[in-house]
Amino acid sequence: MAASASQARASNVVMIGYAGALTGPQAHLGKDVEHGIELAIDEINASHPVIAGVPTTFKLDAEDDAGDPRIATLIAQRFIDSNVNAVIGHQSSGTSIAVARLYAAANIAEITPSATNPQFTQLGYRTTFRVIANDNFLGTAMSRYLIDTMHARRVAVIDDRSAYGQGLADVFVDATRRAGGTIVAREYTTDKTVDFSSALTLFKDKRPDAIFFGGVDAQAGPMLRQMKKLGVAVPLLGGDGLCTHELPQLAGDALAGNLYCADGGLSLAAMPGGPSFDQRFQARYGQHVQLYAPYAYDAMMAVYHAVVQTQSAQPAKIVDALRHVEFQGVTGQVAFDNAGDLRISAATISTFKERKKMTLLEIKR
Known part of the structure; x- marks a missing residue:
């Protein structure tokens, strides 16, 4: 009996749900988010985290919502029924807004790295967070x-x-x-x-x-x-x-x-951890960052900081802890205001020259 309990403790898992467009014309953006989360989880697990004295592994359940609010709703309910500890996503504004009430009712954090519609964090839910400018x-x-x-x-x-x-x-x-x-x-x-x-x-x-x-x-x-x-x-x-x-x-x-x-942030080159992240991302996936991967990485790290801070992976405790999380991420300082938006955000105006993205102006607030 003691051995069984020990095995259960040794295999403690924190399950993170992610939903985005993994097929179709926006799949390159959806996969970009997935890769950012995966990279964060790989690095977290490589540090051999111990939560409340228990060796802990973080895992990702990535689902394809095709950018469709109807599919996203089914996936959200599946995440809730399978007791995920937190959700990163959804990828698009329409899907994120559509499922927010479901996660709120279940008291599960929904932290998006890519949904920029202001309405997402204006719904009045404590469970909604965003790591990119709106x-x-x-x-x-x-x-x-x-x-x-x-x-x-x-x-x-x-x-x-x-x-x-x-x-x-x-x-x-x-x-x-x-x-x-x-x-x-x-x-x-x-x-x-x-x-x-x-x-x-x-x-x-x-x-x-x-x-x-x-x-x-x-x-x-x-x-x-x-x-x-x-x-x-x-x-x-x-x-x-x-x-x-x-x-x-x-x-x-x-x-x-x-x-x-x-x-909705600084250019990759100007992000505090951008150049290093770009190198690690290309080494892992053999391709360039599309857009949202650094924000997805920071979203995952925000969840990890919340788990460490509260020494618990209980969804409700993660929600509470995210309100007090503050750390230097790849994209910049990550800390949330009362609505769940970043306290400090940035925007970058860019163009393309010789098929390469070029920064014209960076704005902070």
Whole structure:
């Protein structure tokens, strides 16, 4: 009997759930998050953690929600039923918002490295946390760059009607109008669309100084190609979903000098632990960071710090401890305000030069 109890203690496991788009056009972003969590767990386990005197192993249960809130809801319930200790994710804003009430009811922490819609942490749940800047910051930063640096005033706007894309576009539109800019047209598409010729033809007739797209790289690439084909010779602006390592391949020669985007943090090179993380990531996976992996790593480390701090992996104690976690992460200082957002956040305005991402401006608050 004593041997059995000893074996049970020796095999103590902290299970982390993650859900994101692991298939489909956004799979490179979903896998990027998964890889960031995996790298953190590998390093945590290599340190042979002991929690409350018990040797402990951290494990990841990664599930494909395809960016679909309906699938995400089923996965969230599965995580709850299987007694995961914490959840990192979900990847997208729409899925994260859709499942937040379920995790709140179960008192399980949901800490996203990539969902930027402000609504996520405004739902009133103690269980929601975010380790990346939200769209209020990103949309405003992009608007200020448009007005103050690019000296543009007339902008056309299109978004994919997702919680992320439409939310970001709404913030950008409001900030641009407050700054004295003019929205000459606004159109809508979906996150599955690849033909934007109708909207772009309309925009061309309106003669904007720039086009803002609320969406991700899988659509931005084809959009840039079609802009070039139709002779829409203005820059395309967007949020972090456009700032990926994959975009040059998706856009081809239509990318050069034609895109400006806002990341929800510092550039990888400027992150306190960014260069070292990039080296470890490439050594582990043989590929570059797409976008969210450093934030996913820090999200996992936040959970680990909470477990160490409270010396317990009980979900409710992790939730309580996350409110007091404070540490220097790869991306910067990680500490949460009362809503679950970062106390200190940053944004980076970037473009692409010779198919490589180049920082133009970094903003902290």
